[in-house]
Amino acid sequence: MFKWLNSRFWNYIAGRILRNRIGLLILVGLFTVFMGFQWKNMRFTFTEANLLPDHHEVNVQYQSFLDKFGEEGNLIVVGFKDSTFFTAKNLKIWDAFVDDIKKDKAVDLTLSIEDLQVLSKDTTAQKFNLVPFVNRKSITDAYVKEKEKELFNDLPFYEGMLFNKESGAVRFAIYIDKKIVNTAARKDFVFKHFSQEKIDAFEKETGLDMHVSGMPYIRTLNAQSIIDEIGLFVGAALLITSLLFFFFFRSYRATLISMCVVIIGVMWSFGTLGLLHYEITVLTAIIPPLIIVIGIPNCIFLINKYQQEIKLHGNKAKSLQRVISKVGNATLMTNLTTAAGFATFIFTDSKLLTEFGIVASLNIVFLFILCLIIIPIIYSYMPLPKDKHLEHLGKNYMNSFIKWIENTIKNYRIAVFATAIIVLVLGVIGINQIKISGSIIEDMPKKAPFFKDILFFENEFDGVMPLEIMIDTKKPKGAMKSVTLKRINELQEEIEEIPELSKPVSIVNLVKYAKQSYYNGNPDYYELPSSKLEEGFVLTYVKNSTQENSQNLLKSYVDSTGQYARVTTFMKDIGTDKMAKIEERLQEKIDKLFPKERYNVTVTGKAFVFEKGTHYLVHNLVLSLLFAIILISLLMAYLFRSFKMIIISLLPNILPLIMTAGLMGFLGIPIKPSTILVFSIAFGISVDDTIHFLAKYRQELKQNNWRIKKSVYNSIKEAGVSMFYTSVVLFFGFSVFTLSSFGGTIALGSLVALTLLFAMISNLILLPALLLSLEKTIANKEEFIEPTIDILSENLEEDEISNEE
Known part of the structure; x- marks a missing residue:
């Protein structure tokens, strides 16, 4: 397959690039302009990441729920915990604040103190009427205090929904149009009515602390945080890499050239997102800085090789030709292995990861093409580097570093292997302590005001993450039958005993409230009808009421056919281990209460879907990592065609993965969607150093008549410098992601950086030590059959271009 990729081919490529410099630069410019125009198609995600494939059973069940009851995440809640809220002054200010919101066409319904309605019994028509809870014309401090007392003591229907009786906290609901929940209009609505300026102004006028939350609000501010961080990451990555580059090369023009290349690469990555019409998510947002x-x-x-060649013979044309023909092939292979690490995400069957894998792997290949074209061409128009630009090639600190490595593998090889074995054992022990975790809000910015509001609602109302239970009675109007209501009531009693879940709401609450209203609002009667006769009276009132006002009374609890009932609760931010126990407990109760021959009961909701998606993702990403190892092993086989060399090349790269996984176990860092990405990414990148080292090692073997020791030490001296430079850049480059406010991005950046640091040490010390220790078994030429891809061949016709130049 790759046999045509030989030295003559790369010599030909070098000739074409250097002879068609103007044309290639024009092509790059035109393609950059084309990709720039694709930016108009970029759009930011308006929903949480769906980690499950569309055809997965849990997704199918969730979609069925949405079909029956519509989008669940259309609720914005505003809360206060201050007794001074119930004053005439503050209530009027709040009234004005809400009135402005209610005028917006995006609002479906508001449930606030001033527009709260209660059931009133109409004995003449035998129905319930909805009447205002507050008379706006009678707003005085005394009247407001009376209504506060009535709300907390006489309306148990709203307990847990609108107020916390124990703490005195209150919250009010704003239901926005379900049609705009997952569109850009949601963002406009949130920033129009709940901007920080408006909240600050309200708090200053009233002296109250306003807390805002709910899925539309959380999604909007979370998405805005992602957008804000893209610029931060790109700027920080450019700054840190340019500073490191200049520190190593001490050349402004080398630094400027490199920055131009990667900036064009960033433009192409944004263009790819637009061209493919992919959304910018928390994952795709890290591709440009990546x-x-x-x-x-x-x-x-490439630049290091160019400068080495200039220092060797001073011929610019020959140097540029060798950069392309000798380093180009090796760089292609290293970029392919890196791209392979990202490409494995394509096979996870998760839309989020598939899009991330496609865009990342494509742009890594694009980046290789950019580097191979732009760097040699620009240098061809520039004067030869001065002596000061080449001084870094013989820096004392690098010589000391290389000598330390040589001394270590020469005199302390047993200690190196002992350390590797200890690391392996400790890593395995740590891996056994890793836990799986994941929730929608777990990785959100902890210092953001909206996250602090999430904690407020968790403490006062047991969470904001909706968990839904849909009950199919298999018969039209079956949801209103007394036997069904009693079963739902018993299920709700079980939910109320689970501290991580909020007080549930369903048709049962409405029927209880109807009975209370039937008995003239006496809160002692807030319960299900206790007899057939009582049930007949109460449900007759409900039935007569729903004929006139069904939209207000039942639409949130029962579907239009009356066959499906819904129980809604909210969940705190808990790990998947606790969620699994809660699910098991609920399922056990459901199986007991709802016989499968009479009912179909489904547990669903955003929180539930995300928890299931986390487990699905972890399983698939473990498989993708194994696939990455197999795929990269095949690439190594094409390079070296030696089974022993494949094993030797994989060991120094798998050990850092085990070490990082072990640290995660010891430090309590859980496996979740963000951290599981670390291993495939780090493995694909760390193998690059191995390829460069072994390629140079094979070349040295041929030049040194298959003498292992001399070849290993020569490889360390030449390849070690570039390996050190690139590893340091990668370490600090990925460390940029620790500037994020998202826990997942911080974990991804720090763990990849740490893994790559381990991989550098492993490739510079363990890999040479393995080669030296296995000298007798790999010293013969048979172990180095002529490779399919000769990535560092010396037999190049470089003088051809030199003469023509």
Whole structure:
């Protein structure tokens, strides 16, 4: 398959690039303009990441729920915990605040103190009427205090929904149009009515602390945080990589050239998102800075080789030709292995990861093409580097570092292997302590005001993450039958005993409230009808009421056919382990209460779907990591065609993964969607150093008549410098992601950086030590059959271009 990729081919590529410099630069410019025009198609996500494939059973059940009851995440809640809220002054200010919101066409319904309605018994028509709870014309401090007392003591229907009787906290609901929940209009609505300026103004006028939350609000501010961080990451990545690059090379023009290359790569990555019409999510948002971090090592290898050649013979044309023909092939293979690490996400059957894998892997290949074209062409128009630009090639600190490595593998090889075995054992022990975790809000910015509001509602109302239970009675109007109501009531009693869940709401609450209203609002009668006769009277009133006002009374609890009932509760931010126990407890109760031959009961909701998605993702990403190892092993087989060399090349790269996983176990860092990505990404990148080292090692073997020791030490001296440079850039480059306010992005950046640091040490110390220790078994030429891809061949016709130039 790759046999045509030989030295003559790369010599030909070098010739074409250097002879068609103007044309290629024009093509790059035109393609950059084309990709720039695709930016108009970029859009930011308006929903949480769906980690499950569309055809998954849990997704199908959730979609069925949405079909029956509509979008669940259309509720914005506003809460206060201050007794001074119930004053005439503050209530009027709040009234004005809400009135402005109610005028917006995006509002479906508001449930606030001033527009709260209660059931009133009409004995003549034998029905319930909805009457205002507050008379706006009678607003005085005394009247407001009386209504506060009535709300907390006489309306148990709203307990847990609108107020916390124990703490005195209150919250009010704003239901926005379900049609705009997952559109850009939701963002406009949130920033129009709940901007920080409006909240601050309200708090200053009333002296109250306003807390705002709910899925539309959380989604909007979370998405805005993602948008804000893209610029931060790109800027920080450019700054840190340019500073490191300049520190290593001490050349403004080398630094400027590299920055130009990666900036074009960033533009192409944004263009790819637009061209494919992919949404910008918390994952795809890290691709542009990722391109910078991965692109700089390409520049280091190419520019370092150019400067080495200039220092060797001073011929610019020959140097540029060798950069392309000798380093280009090796750089292609390293970029392919990196792209392979990302490409494995394509096979996870998760839309979120598939899109991330496609865009990342494509742009890594694009980046290679950019580097191979732009760097040699620009240098061809520039004067030869001065001596000061080449001084870094013989820096004392690098010589000391290389000598320390040589001394370590020469005199302390047993200690190296002992350390590796200890790390392996400790890593395995740590892996056994890793826990799986994941929730929608777990990785959200902890310092953001909206996250603090989430904690407020968790403490006062037991969460904001909706958990739904849909009950199919298999018969029209079956949801209103007394036997069904009693079963639902018993299920709700079980839910109320679970501290991580809020007080549930369903048709049962409405029927209880109807009975209370039937008995003239006496809260002692807030319960299900206790006899057939009582049930007949109460349900007759309900039935007569729903004929006139069904939209207000039943639409949120029972579907239009009356066959499906809904129980809604809210969940705190808990880990998947607790969620699994809660699910097991609920399922046990459901199986007991609802016989399968008479009912179909489904547990669903955003929180439930995300928890199931986390487990699904972890399973698939473990498989993707194994696939990455197999795929990269096949690439290594094409390179070296030696089974022993494949094993030797994989060991120094798998050990850092085990070490990082072990640290996660010991430090209590759970496996979740963000942290599981670390291993495939880090493995694909760390193998690059192995390829560069072994490629140089094989070349040295041929030049040194298959003498292992001399070849290993020579490889360390030449390849070690570039490996050190690139690893340092990668370490600090990925560390940029620790600037994020998202816990998942911080974990991803820090763990990848740490893994790559371990991988550098492993490839510079353990890999050479393995080669030296296995000297007798790999010293013969048979172990180095002529490779399918000769990535560092010396037999190049470089003089061809030199003569023509």
